[in-house]
Amino acid sequence: MTTVDEELRCIGCGAVIQSDDPDELGYTPASAVQKGLESGELYCQRCFRLRHYNEIAPVSLTDDDFLRLLSHIRDTKSLIVYVVDIFDVNGSLIPGLHRFVGDNPVMLVGNKEDLLPSSLRRNKLRDWLRQQVNQAGIRPISTVLVSAKKNHQIEDLLKEIDRRRNDRDVYVVGVTNVGKSTLINQIIKLRTGIKDLITTSRFPGTTLDQIEIPLDDGHQLVDTPGIIHQAQMAHVLPAKDLKVVTPQKEIKPRTYQLQDQQTIFLGGVARFDYLKGQKVGIVGYFDNNLPMHRTKLAHADDFYHKHLGGLLTPPSTDDLADFPPLERFEFAIKQKSDLVFEGLGWMTIPAGTVVAGWAPKGVAVLIRPAMI
Template sequence: MSSEEKQFHCEGCGVKLQSESPDHLGYAPPSAFEREYILCKRCYRIRHYGEIASISQNPDEYLKKLGEIANTDSLVVQVIDLFDFSGSWIPGIHRHIGKNPLLILANKTDLFPKLTKWGRVREWIYALAKDLGMKPLDVVLTSAVKGTKMEEAIAAIEHHRRGKDVYIVGTTNAGKSTFINRLIRDLEGSFEDVITTSPYPGTTLDMIRIPLDDGKSLIDTPGIVRSDRLSEWMTPEELKVVVPADTVKPRGYQLQDQQTIFLGGMIRIDYVKGERQSFVCYTSNPLYIHRTKSENADRIAGEQRGKLLVPPADPSRLPAWVKHDIHLNGQEKQDIVISGLGWISTGSEKATIRVWAPKGVQVTTRKAII
């Protein structure tokens, strides 16, 4: 009987395994099928050599798999990238999970400054979830990478699942697989990851079922792709600059109108009109930020994108810039959010801002989170 007939799946990413075509997805050499834990060639090279390979993804197929949850009686845990809440929320999740209850794990708290008021952040998440059509059972703030609040997360899952299966869902790179690995290590005292993780979107390719002691399962699902995030357009090397890996150090600029800041060569922000006020950038620490007079911005963009202003190294890979005119209300501090990159916290003065971003990338405003 061949490996395909036995329906073997990769322990790391869930993809169906095959031993006939080394250049196709799911390949594992025949000798690998003799092992207790089988990894596909791609997962093996990610784990042992740190290789990151882009793959062709089918967002509709992943949504179809997500929609299967509606036919189950389960607890659904949505892992949110707290640093990119709007970009890591699954649109229409209430339709995909049916009547199953939802628990929110707000991941990546380690990226936030130490003075963050977490009680306020938690209330903010509840309010946003309500606006998006969901009333979660609970919200747990955690960091899967650092292991922060893991006991609280485990307790919440066990309390709310009530003997049911648990589906872990989220968008690509929200931290689902990292969370599951940390959960397994904490429960079993293991030091080895079960699920393959990498900084590149789309590492988990199919459902991965992990048995629980009571006969039920914890199921890791493929990350839902959102092309309206800037990070989805980056190469693996560029993601190391764009996606924060450490606690973000806010960078503040006192801007007057007719000044411009560039976030690498990805985003241009023009302060069109308003009183002098602060603009604090919450983005990855390695990301280069350049300030200039707006009268020089066109020239600098034309000459320096892909050179001084990086990433991207090749601006032609991104969709053309489109403008987003934003009017600050002057009543409270607001955040200008660029999905998949971070946000800029403004002062509380009335102002007109023009953001230039690749077409299709989500640019929004919200009440300041910090």
């Protein structure tokens, strides 16, 4: 396959521009290439349609391709800015990150802090987040909380990057859907005034190759492709349902006084069973629009099969054929913990209880120390 020019890359996703094969990455009609060069905004057709029509086209890169693109970072002299989604911390962790960064220092950025209750002390949240990545073997030199979407604390982040990089390039890494490209766009806007240069969406895997942004001293700030975690909820729901389960504003905690042998359905995409324990308050942290329904455990299976796609939505009736069955995970809670449905949210559970979480097959359900 030939390319229009090996040096021409889509400024939205970083793919090499080519006009030969519409089914391959970087395809752009030849007539659009010249227009893009003249305007200074050369996008591949995939990014153009995503930006203007919110349409997503499948990509041919595999998980291994994404990891291979990151593998050379260990040989660079750089500062690693590791972006995690505070609402989905566990789904944001990159297994074996040290293999990709080598001896380079890591700066931790917790994005989407605006989604968490404003009553939560940010110093406590910062400490909790650092402890979570410590358990994954990552020792950040500093931790910064931001909201890329709301442009909160981005100037502080830039100052911290400048203070820490010590005449080095900066590589921004993270899994898909953590808001990495939105963060880069805010940085570009603050430094250059250009808005929405890089393609962003709620779909996994939008950035397909490295995107290099020049810094004032001749070094580069590099946006790397997001590593895809198949255990995220984003991989089992269509776009219209992701809008219902993906928070866009501050979460309002929902508290339920539960006795044992009761069930709470989270739409039709997940389920929480309170199996054993005294009457307690269980607090849910999910998108405010996600419908939650309580019923008796003994009736839960029949309730689910009867109402899935109707009362229990998402998924909608049209998507039931492709929706995976729910898998069950049981836990005995020894200390106050969060039962996490990866990419969806969590229930905070008191000690001395036995619970079960159900999620679509392939989506992770796990226990972690309580955030709040």
